[in-house]
Amino acid sequence: MVDYSAPNVAKEMHVGHLRTTVVGDSIVRTLEKLGHTVIRQNHIGDWGTPFGMLIEHLLEVGEESAEADLLRTDPNAFYQAARAKFDTAEQESSRGAGLEGSDFASRARRRVATLQSGDPESLRIWTNLVELSKQYFHRIYDMLDVTLTDEHLAGESSYNGQLEAVCADLETDGIAKISDGALCVFPAGFIGRDEEPLPLIIRKSDGGYGYATTDLAAIRHRVDTLGADRIAYVVGAAQELHFQMVFASTREAGWLPETVEAQHVKIGSVLGEDGKILRTRSGSSLRLMALLEEAVATARSVIDELRPDLPEAEREQIAHDIGIGGVKYADLSTAHDSDYTFDLDRMLALTGNTAPYLQYAVARIRSIGRKAAAQGITAAAAPRVENDAERALALALLEFGPTLTAVGADYEPHRLCAYLFSLAQAFTSFYEASPILKESDEELRAGRLALAELTERVLVEGLDALGVNAPQQM
Numbered sequence: 487m488v489d490y491s492a493p494n495v496a497k498e499m500h501v502g503h504l505r506t507t508v509v510g511d512s513i514v515r516t517l518e519k520l521g522h523t524v525i526r527q528n529h530i531g532d533w534g535t536p537f538g539m540l541i542e543h544l545l546e547v548g549e550e551s552a553e554a555d556l557l558r559t560d561p562n563a564f565y566q567a568a569r570a571k572f573d574t575a576e577q578e579s580s581r582g583a584g585l586e587g588s589d590f591a592s593r594a595r596r597r598v599a600t601l602q603s604g605d606p607e608s609l610r611i612w613t614n615l616v617e618l619s620k621q622y623f624h625r626i627y628d629m630l631d632v633t634l635t636d637e638h639l640a641g642e643s644s645y646n647g648q649l650e651a652v653c654a655d656l657e658t659d660g661i662a663k664i665s666d667g668a669l670c671v672f673p674a675g676f677i678g679r680d681e682e683p684l685p686l687i688i689r690k691s692d693g694g695y696g697y698a699t700t701d702l703a704a705i706r707h708r709v710d711t712l713g714a715d716r717i718a719y720v721v722g723a724a725q726e727l728h729f730q731m732v733f734a735s736t737r738e739a740g741w742l743p744e745t746v747e748a749q750h751v752k753i754g755s756v757l758g759e760d761g762k763i764l765r766t767r768s769g770s771s772l773r774l775m776a777l778l779e780e781a782v783a784t785a786r787s788v789i790d791e792l793r794p795d796l797p798e799a800e801r802e803q804i805a806h807d808i809g810i811g812g813v814k815y816a817d818l819s820t821a822h823d824s825d826y827t828f829d830l831d832r833m834l835a836l837t838g839n840t841a842p843y844l845q846y847a848v849a850r851i852r853s854i855g856r857k858a859a860a861q862g863i864t865a866a867a868a869p870r871v872e873n874d875a876e877r878a879l880a881l882a883l884l885e886f887g888p889t890l891t892a893v894g895a896d897y898e899p900h901r902l903c904a905y906l907f908s909l910a911q912a913f914t915s916f917y918e919a920s921p922i923l924k925e926s927d928e929e930l931r932a933g934r935l936a937l938a939e940l941t942e943r944v945l946v947e948g949l950d951a952l953g954v955n956a957p958q959q960m
C-alpha cells in the first residue's frame with residue numbers, strides 16, 4: 487500500500503505535493519513492474535477547521551459565481567480570500583466586546599460545529615467544495631501523467647465514522663489515557679524537550695479529533711480491511727516525528743503487527759534560486775500548474791526550432807513529454823529526502839543526468855532501428871559481445887533487474903535514474919566503438935543491432951517505471 491500525493495482541499499497543490507506525487511507514483515509503477523499488487527491511497531486533507539471558513543466564504547461569493555470557479559482553477563486564491571476575511575473579522579471582534587457575534591469568524595466557527603454534527607446543508611456545500619478540488623487535482627495528475635484516479639481517493643473524512651471507536655478501543659486496552667483533559671498515547675521511547683514522555687493527542691480536551699487520530703484509523707483500515715503487508719507513506723520530511731509516533735502507537739496497540747512493514751518515505755523540499763523553499767514573490771506558494779505549463783512551453787519552443795519538419799500534433803506531444811518528463815526526472819533523480827533547487831534550464835538540458843538526455847538516447851536508437859528496417863536489416867536473436875564497449879554495455883543491461891528490485895525494496899527511484907544515465911553513457915561509448923549500419927560484416931551488424939534494441943527496451947521500461955514518456959523522435 488502506498489500513501490502518496492495527499493494534497494489539501496481548497497488549497498493549491500504546491501510544489502511540495504509535486505514531489506510526494508511524482509516520487510509516490512514512481513514507487514507504485516516500480517512495485518507493479520516487480521509483480522506486487524499495489525494499493526494506491528490518496529489521503530487528501532478534506533476535513534478540519536478550515537472548512538467552516540471555506541463554506542461561509544463560498545456562501546458569500548455564491549456557489550455559481552466566478553469566485554467559486556477558482557476552486558477548480560486557482561484554489562489557493564479562493565483559500566486566501568477566505569483566510570483574509572476570517573483574519574480581518576477576528577481582529578475586529580477582538581477589538582470589540584468579544585461577544586459571540588454575527589461576523590464572519592464567528593459564523594465560520596459555528597459552521598465547523600454544524601458540519602461536524604452532520605447538518606445536511608453544510609455537508610452538501612462541503613461535498614461541493616471537495617468535488618471542485620478533486621477536479622483540480624485530476625487536472626494536475628493528467629498533466630503529470632500520474633496514475634492516480636478517483637478510486638484511489640481515501641481522504642481524511644473517510645475515517646470520520648471510526649474515530650470514536652479508535653479512541654474508545656485504545657482507552658479500553660490501556661494504550662491511551664487522559665492527560666490534561668486530552669486523550670493521549672505515550673508511545674515508548676518518545677521524550678519531549680522537558681524530559682517528559684511525548685503525547686500523541688488523539689482526542690483534544692474539547693472532544694475534537696485531529697490528524698493523528700485519522701492516521702491511526704487509517705492504519706487499522708489498511709491492515710485489517712485492505713490487507714496491506716507493506717505500507718509506504720510518501721510524505722514531507724517534516725512529518726517524521728508524527729509517523730514515528732503513529733507507527734509506534736499502532737504497534738503497541740497490535741494494529742500494526744510486526745509482519746507488516748511501515749515506512750515513512752521522507753520527502754525533501756523544492757528550493758528556489760535563493761535557497762529558500764520555492765515561493766512566488768508575494769510569498770504565497772507557487773502555482774504548480776503554472777510551473778508545469780512553463781516547462782512544456784519552454785520545451786515547445788526548443789522543439790519548434792529544432793524540428794519544424796515534424797507535424798504540429800507530434801511536436802505538441804514531444805514538448806509535453808520533454809517538459810513534464812524533465813520536471814519529474816529532476817525530482818526523481820535527487821534522493822527523495824534531499825532538497826533540490828528548481829531550475830528549469832537544467833531540467834530541460836540535453837546533457838547531464840536529465841530526462842531529455844535519456845529521451846534523446848532512446849530517440850537515437852529508434853532512428854537507427856527505423857533506418858535498419860528501411861535497409862532490410864534485422865537484429866540477431868541474441869546480442870553479439872566481442873569488444874570491450876559491447877561487453878560493458880551488455881553488463882550494464884544485466885544490472886536492470888537487480889536495480890529495479892533494489893529501488894522497489896528501498897523506495898529509492900534516484901538509483902534507477904543513476905542507472906539509466908550510466909546505461910545511456912555505456913550506449914554512447916558502444917556506438918562510437920561499434921558502428922551498426924556502417925558495419926559490413928552481416929553477423930556483427932545484426933548482433934550489434936540486437937544490443938541496441940535491448941538498450942532501447944531497458945531505457946523505455948526504466949523511464950516508464952519513473953513515469954517519464956519516451957518520444958519516438960526528438
Ligand code: ARG
Binds near residue numbers: 530531701
Ligand atoms: N495532507 C497532508 C499534507 O499536505 C499529507 C497527508 C499524508 N498522509 C497521511 N496518511 N498522513 O501535509
